[in-house]
Amino acid sequence: MKKNLMIISLVLALIFSSASISSAQELSGDEVLDRVKQTMNASTIEMSFRMELHSSEGDIRERQLKIYSKEGAGDTNKALIRFLEPASVEGTGFLNLVEENQEDMYLFLPAIGSVRRIASGQRSGSFVGTEFSYNDLSVLGGGNFQEDYQPTVTEENEEEYILRIDPTDESNQYEYGIMHVQKSNWFPVRIEFYDSNEELWKVLTNENFSEQGDYLMAEKITMENVQEGTKTVLYLNEATYDGQIDDDIFTTRYLERY
Amino acid sequence: MRNKQLRLLAISFSLIMIIAFPAITLAQTDISGTFKTNVIWDQDAEKLMDDEILNLVLERDFGLDANLNLDLQFNSYRRDQRISVNEKGEPVIEDMAQSERELDLELSEAYLNYYTDNMDWTLGKQVINWGSSFELQPTNYFNPQDFNALDPIDAKVGVTAINGTYYAPENIQVTGILTPFFEAHQMREIDEIKQQIAFAENGKGQMGQAIYNQLEELSLESFNQNINSNDITQSLAVDSGLEEVEDKLENIQGGIKITKRRWGRVDVSASAYRGRDKMPVLNVEEFSGEVAELIKSYGMYLQQYTAGPAATQQPMNFVEWYQDDSGDRVASPEKEVKYLYPQATRLGLDIIGDFNQFGGWLELAYSIYDQDQFASRLEATIGLDRRFSNGLYLVGQYYHRQGRLEAEDNLNLAMVNLDKTILDFHNIQFTTMYEFESDSYMAEVKFDYSLTDTVTWQSGLTYSKVGSAQGGLLATMGSDRIYTGIQVDF
Numbered sequence: 076m077k078k079n080l081m082i083i084s085l086v087l088a089l090i091f092s093s094a095s096i097s098s099a100q101e102l103s104g105d106e107v108l109d110r111v112k113q114t115m116n117a118s119t120i121e122m123s124f125r126m127e128l129h130s131s132e133g134d135i136r137e138r139q140l141k142i143y144s145k146e147g148a149g150d151t152n153k154a155l156i157r158f159l160e161p162a163s164v165e166g167t168g169f170l171n172l173v174e175e176n177q178e179d180m181y182l183f184l185p186a187i188g189s190v191r192r193i194a195s196g197q198r199s200g201s202f203v204g205t206e207f208s209y210n211d212l213s214v215l216g217g218g219n220f221q222e223d224y225q226p227t228v229t230e231e232n233e234e235e236y237i238l239r240i241d242p243t244d245e246s247n248q249y250e251y252g253i254m255h256v257q258k259s260n261w262f263p264v265r266i267e268f269y270d271s272n273e274e275l276w277k278v279l280t281n282e283n284f285s286e287q288g289d290y291l292m293a294e295k296i297t298m299e300n301v302q303e304g305t306k307t308v309l310y311l312n313e314a315t316y317d318g319q320i321d322d323d324i325f326t327t328r329y330l331e332r333y
Numbered sequence: 334m335r336n337k338q339l340r341l342l343a344i345s346f347s348l349i350m351i352i353a354f355p356a357i358t359l360a361q362t363d364i365s366g367t368f369k370t371n372v373i374w375d376q377d378a379e380k381l382m383d384d385e386i387l388n389l390v391l392e393r394d395f396g397l398d399a400n401l402n403l404d405l406q407f408n409s410y411r412r413d414q415r416i417s418v419n420e421k422g423e424p425v426i427e428d429m430a431q432s433e434r435e436l437d438l439e440l441s442e443a444y445l446n447y448y449t450d451n452m453d454w455t456l457g458k459q460v461i462n463w464g465s466s467f468e469l470q471p472t473n474y475f476n477p478q479d480f481n482a483l484d485p486i487d488a489k490v491g492v493t494a495i496n497g498t499y500y501a502p503e504n505i506q507v508t509g510i511l512t513p514f515f516e517a518h519q520m521r522e523i524d525e526i527k528q529q530i531a532f533a534e535n536g537k538g539q540m541g542q543a544i545y546n547q548l549e550e551l552s553l554e555s556f557n558q559n560i561n562s563n564d565i566t567q568s569l570a571v572d573s574g575l576e577e578v579e580d581k582l583e584n585i586q587g588g589i590k591i592t593k594r595r596w597g598r599v600d601v602s603a604s605a606y607r608g609r610d611k612m613p614v615l616n617v618e619e620f621s622g623e624v625a626e627l628i629k630s631y632g633m634y635l636q637q638y639t640a641g642p643a644a645t646q647q648p649m650n651f652v653e654w655y656q657d658d659s660g661d662r663v664a665s666p667e668k669e670v671k672y673l674y675p676q677a678t679r680l681g682l683d684i685i686g687d688f689n690q691f692g693g694w695l696e697l698a699y700s701i702y703d704q705d706q707f708a709s710r711l712e713a714t715i716g717l718d719r720r721f722s723n724g725l726y727l728v729g730q731y732y733h734r735q736g737r738l739e740a741e742d743n744l745n746l747a748m749v750n751l752d753k754t755i756l757d758f759h760n761i762q763f764t765t766m767y768e769f770e771s772d773s774y775m776a777e778v779k780f781d782y783s784l785t786d787t788v789t790w791q792s793g794l795t796y797s798k799v800g801s802a803q804g805g806l807l808a809t810m811g812s813d814r815i816y817t818g819i820q821v822d823f
Contacts, residue, residue, distance in 0.1 A: 128757070128758065129757075130756070130757035130758060131757060132757070134757070134758070136758055136783065136785075136786050137786055161786040161787050161822065162365055162367075162787055162822035162823050163786065163787055163789070163822040165365070172595070177595070177598075179594075179595050187462065188460055188462045189462035191465070191685075192465075192594075192600050192685050192686065192687075192692070193692065193720075194686070194687045194688070194690075194691060194692025194693070194718070194719070197692060197718070197719065197720035197726075199720070199721070199722040200720030200721060200722060200724065200726065201720075201724045201754060204754050204758065208722065245690075246690060248722035305757055326500075327594060328453065328498075328500055328506070332446075332448070332453070
């Protein structure tokens with residue numbers, strides 16, 4: 076009888092202790108995304124990538140591109156993406172400016188020779204033939220998902236938090252996403268995006284993490300279109316964090332100057 | 334002549350730069366370009382043509398503040414018609430038994446960019462992109478179009494200009510442009526002759542109709558002599574002439590544009606321009622003199638057959654009398670109709686922004702002509718675009734342009750463009766246009782198949798139907814054709 080009592084007491088103690096541990100670590104969706112943002116909370120980022128476009132037939136096209144990103148006070152955020160190679164897309168540039176709850180996007184195509192404003196309706200469209208949409212690009216540089224998604228924790232295990240992220244902007248092409256955030260480094264290692272029929276559409280995968288100064292960075296980012304069997308893969312060539320980036324870079328004047 | 338000299342000078346300068354200073358140029362100059370080759374089947378002419386275009390672009394940076402850009406274009410094509418002169422000394426187009434290959438060499442662009450703190454300068458031959466509309470931009474004041482190109486609406490020709498943009502705070506920019514030399518829409522010499530012939534026919538028709546209208550208005554008693562406008566037209570021998578624009582101070586063109594970006598959800602530009610139309614128009618003032626002379630002749634004809642000894646004779650038809658050497662007419666049957674590039678002041682407005690799920694734009698240009706004979710006219714576009722999540726890019730646009738003369742029809746054109754990436758790397762584009770006044774339409778399909786990162790196989794099909802003789806814009810856009818070719822970017 077004494078032996079049974081001891082076992083019950085031990086089990087209860089274990090249950091209560093594990094419950095108290097888990098409640099201490101339980102985070103809301105916003106808090107998880109806060110942690111995600113903190114891992115990437117550089118004031119400026121300058122990155123160069125090699126991009127591979129994979130067709131469903133297995134053909135590959137390559138691009139080289141550079142991304143500049145800068146966080147300002149409040150919700151101010153600026154990003155510029157420039158294609159460097161091959162010759163057919165060289166000079167193509169994209170500027171994203173978020174300021175005082177207003178987001179403006181500009182595209183520069185060398186063949187047209189001038190900067191063109193992109194309407195919000197186009198933000199769900201493919202960015203120059205890649206699997207990334209303009210909306211995806213706005214979270215690619217800084218990992219700031221909170222501006223575009225409302226998170227809810229749906230599951231938690233020892234290794235990761237699983238969040239449902241619902242778009243806050245009606246121009247976003249996704250119905251919702253399922254984000255897997257790794258607890259060990261607070262990195263979103265996998266995001267599944269679903270279409271309006273709630274069928275899996277695209278999967279974003281972050282792999283090959285490396286420390287770049289004080290920050291962790293995925294050296295391989297894949298956006299796979301599950302429905303069409305195509306994917307776009309970004310390989311990180313170089314990254315500089317918290318460096319000096321002139322504000323003039325984030326202007327239509329600079330975008331046009333190529 | 335001046336253009337040829339300038340072209341020769343500029344090309345020589347470029348070649349000297351490349352050849353004489355290889356150590357400097359090759360070390361610091363980026364060389365890139367595009368090579369296109371197309372085989373074109375012209376269904377209307379039932380002819381197979383080919384066209385090869387090499388654009389060699391040289392870019393050289395001078396530190397961070399300046400760079401030089403040169404775009405040399407080599408165009409090789411086959412011609413199967415030539416210009417010859419008939420017995421009267423008039424140019425005529427003649428089919429050749431065997432086609433000949435031609436090579437045109439042109440400096441498409443040659444400009445220097447110079448950047449200061451708040452000001453960017455571009456000096457030299459350049460394409461100036463004003464206007465937010467799709468392909469047809471009312472505020473595209475400066476660049477003529479190349480009607481030789483496969484896609485003439487989209488082919489802007491560089492002009493020599495001084496272009497300065499001042500960047501002010503609050504996302505405001507002010508651009509000022511001066512172009513010292515006038516450039517009209519471009520076409521090959523043989524096409525210019527064809528245009529002259531068309532001008533003559535058009536002018537002759539308009540003159541015949543005008544005389545007929547005036548005779549009718551005069552309600553002359555003897556006007557029931559089986560004369561119709563065609564008879565009068567047939568009696569005229571018309572030469573068409575084009576008043577060239579001389580390189581003089583008064584012919585310098587200039588424009589200013591003020592742009593405010595990120596104004597709420599729109600970008601707004603207001604612009605003003607002083608210069609000439611790129612498309613010539615009939616000079617009605619001179620034309621009126623010719624008509625007046627003919628009316629006077631008609632008066633004399635009537636007088637001759639209603640008074641004096643001739644009154645008793647069987648009256649000769651006016652046209653017969655007019656053509657008869659023994660007639661007492663005052664006007665010569667040899668008429669000349671003049672076309673000119675009219676001088677105008679234009680005011681423009683361009684708004685582009687976000688409207689719900691669509692992008693939208695409104696672009697207007699109002700032209701006020703110096704000469705009273707031309708009516709002020711409005712040119713405007715209104716359009717919407719949307720890029721869908723499946724990659725489809727859709728554009729709808731309405732274009733309106735008023736005529737400068739009573740005889741020049743208004744132009745109302747609706748266009749729809751669909752563009753979609755298909756089979757991963759490839760692209761298909763479908764454009765259709767409908768012109769209301771002339772009941773003309775055009776449909777075009779273009780397909781770009783990416784063979785490698787830099788090589789694209791391109792093919793396309795154009796079908797057009799011009800409803801009336803005055804086909805407006807669509808009549809100038811080429812005939813039914815199928816083409817295929819390769820583009821290499823390097």
